[in-house]
Amino acid sequence: MARTLVIGFGNDMRRDDGAGRIAAEKIAATYDDVDLLSLAQLTPETAEVIGDYEVVFFLDASVNAKRVEVSEVLPRSGCRSGSGRPMSHTLSPQQVLDLAVELYGTCPPRVLLVEFPVSDLEFGCELSPSTRKMIDEFVESFSAVRPREGGPAEVQAQAASVSPSPGRP
Amino acid sequence: MEPQRTITIEPVTRIEGHAKITIHLDADGQVNDARFHVTEFRGFEKFCEGRLLWEMPGITSRICGICPASHLIASAKAGDAILAIGIPETAEKLRRLLTLAQWTQSHALSFFHLSSPDLLLGFDADPATRNVFGLMAEHKDVIRRGIRLRKFGQEIIETLGGRRIHTPWAVPGGVRESLGAGDRDRLLAWIPEAMETTTIALGILEGVHAKFAHEIPNFGSTPSLSVGLVSEDGGLEYYSGSLRMRDSNGNTIADQLDPTDYSEYLGERSTEWSYLKFPYYKPLGHDGGTYRVGPLARLSVCDYIETPLAEAERQKLRALSADWDVMGNPFYYHYARLIEILFAIEKIEMLLSDSDILGEDIRSKAMINRQQGVGVCEAPRGPLFHHYHVDEDGVIQQVNMLIATAQNNQAMNATVRQLASHYVHGGSITEGALNRIEAGIRCYDPCLSCSTHAIGKMPLQVQLIDSAGRVLGERSR
Known part of the structure; x- marks a missing residue:
């Protein structure tokens, strides 16, 4: 079984909104044992594949994040009522995980959400310098952030630009 | 005189894009009018000007995340027309394969992800759980299968184009x-x-x-033309062929129309209250020329389907009613969509089993030979037209795109009016009425991001407004 899957999602034609995808692609190019999914958005199909992995990273852009934030995504019980909003074809990482648990009975031991701050969401493919720098630092520190094989379930944040957040309900 | 009042539903949920519905009431609280407003705008046609013809398939496939393959094909075909060349046989078969894969994944999304919560949980179910998550308790296998079916279509698109969406492959x-x-x-x-x-x-x-036998007639059968591509001998067509029009009684009123001459017989009307235009059949004027497109319209205009299982289902659909009512009732779009998935799968198997599909002769090359060209294919939601004007170097001078959802605009408005008239009384709107009006729109599976070329969100708002323009009430999700 492959150990780690990185899922980057966002619009790579709206500059920093593509931060998650670019970061995921760089991680997959840097680390041989990491599989990659680069997506415009998360869909129900994503739920089918994550159960094959021990560690899943969702990488996204965030207008609220002030620095790179890493948080744990935990499965919710009774996600029928917790889905919260009308859904069509686009899902949040939480919903992807809930679907994986409910539909396929699979739950990766570790699911982490990484959010990159954004400063430019205009049309274009180039990242802003600040977001690009944070992505590069994150990719460099990825082996430290990544849960170690068989290691304890804790979010590690050794890089200065990475701040761990509490797990999401 | 008592003021007229209006109810607004905004945004409409589980559709592709952002819209609202207003229901206008008369002094007695009865429905006087109802409108489906599309409130987003992006303007792809304008910013394509100045780009090179060869870039257009890649650019226009970005119009939509649901049916990018259809834009890709229509755009490539417009390019073929401007180069004035025929494409290799293998290339046409591969493009057909892509088009059918697009139908499969889009129709599966519509049926399993967007409409099945209404159909399986009922229109009166709690909106908070009337979604795929709410379905999981009793219909887990259906959801899993729906996901896999959509993935099948996506897998073909990814295999051909290198990625699931926005591929510049054609x-x-x-x-x-x-x-x-x-x-x-x-x-x-x-x-x-x-x-x-x-x-x-x-x-x-x-x-x-x-289960809904008593409700289905309320979804209406407003008189409307049906329009779609048919093959030379009247079969269901999706990539080439000519346009046929039938009226609400099933009579063919126009046949063998060259789709590249669309502007001669299809007009577009604008309103001040929606970014979505109102196309119509010119010879019959704005109102008489209202037409529908998409799965149910395609099955209305064709004489047969070339694959056996889909043809058997088409005959069952036709046999549901002795007259043409069924073919005019939008609720049966769901059935037509499934029949088209069946056809797509049968046809995909035929194409994949054809040794030509593995051919290596896949591209003809030429310089600019004409200064304009039209590309047409049947997108999941109906005929899609890309019309480009270029200069002698192939630089785009003008673009017009006629999108399937826009062609259903008048019919969607008629459906909203019909459902509102049936379910809204006395100046207030119940949750059940709201749900049914939304479900009426979802029958058409509109893609507003495509049709206005806009970025879409899917919130829901309903407003109640009087004749002086005052908002008397509002509900939103």
Whole structure:
């Protein structure tokens, strides 16, 4: 079984909104044992594949994040009522995980959400310098952030630009 | 005189894009009018000006995340027309394969993800759980199968184009990459599962028809033309062919229309209250020329389907009613969509089993030979027209795109009016009425991001407004 899957999602034609995808692609190019999914958005199909992995990273852009934030995504019980909003074809990482648990009975031991701050969401493919720098630092520190094989379930944040957040309900 | 009042539903949920519905009431609280407003705008046609013709398939496929493959094909065909070349046989078969994969994944999304919560949980179910998550308790296998069926279509698109959405694979003159034997075999192996899922879905829908037998007539059968591509001998067509129009009694009123001459017989009217234009059939004027497109319209205009299982289902659909009522009732779009999935799977198997599909001659090359060209194909939601004008270097001077959802605009408004008239009384709107009006829109599976070329969100708002323009009440999700 492959150990780690990185899922980057966002619009790579709206500059920093593509931060998650670019970061995921760089991680997959840097680390041989990491599989990659680069997506415009998360869909129900994503739920089918994550159960094959021990560690899943969702990488996204965030207008609220002030620095790179890493948080744990935990499965919710009774996600029928917790889905919260009308859904069509686009899902949040939480919903992807809930679907994986409910539909396929699979739950990766570790699911982490990484959010990159954004400063430019205009049309274009180039990242802003600040977001690009944070992505590069994150990719460099990825082996430290990544849960170690068989290691304890804790979010590690050794890089200065990475701040761990509490797990999401 | 008492003021007229209006109810607004905004945004409409589980559709592709952002819209609202206003319901205008008269002094007695009865529905006087109802409108489906599309409130987003992006303007792809304008910013394509100045780009090179060869870039257009890649650019216009970005219009939509649901049906990018259809824009890709229409755009590449417009490019073929401007180069004035025929494309290799293998390239046409590969483009057909892509178009059918697009139908499969889009129709599966519509049926399993967007509409099945209404159909399986009922229109009176709590909106908080009337979604895919809410379905999981009792219909887990249906959801899993729906996801796999959509994935089948996506897998074909990804195999051909290198990615699931926004692939620039089709180009003026053909396609960029051929199909390998290994990939062909892998896709063929998926056919039995896709077929089984569609058969199960058809069985489910049969139960839905029985369950909602008393409600289905309320979805209306407003007089309207049906328009779609047909083959030379009247069969269901999706890539080439000519346009046929039938009226609400099933009479053919126009046939063998060259789709590239669309502007001669199709007009577009604008309103001040929606960014979505109102296309119509010019000879019959704005109102008489209202027409529908998409799965139900295609099955209305064709005489037969070339694949056996889909043809058997088409005959069952026609047999639901002795007259033409069924073909005019938008609720049966769901059935038509499943029949088209069945057709797509059968046809995909035929194409993949054809040795030509593995050919390496996939692209013809030429310089600019004409200064304008029209590309037409049947997108999941109906005929899609791309019309480009270029200069002698192939730089785009003007673009017009006629999108399927826009062509259903008048019909969607008529459906909203009909449902509102039936379910809204006394100046207030119940949750059940709101749900049914939304469900009426979802029958058409509108893609507003495509039709206004806009970025879409899917919130829901309803407003109640009087004749002086005052908002008397509002509900939103």
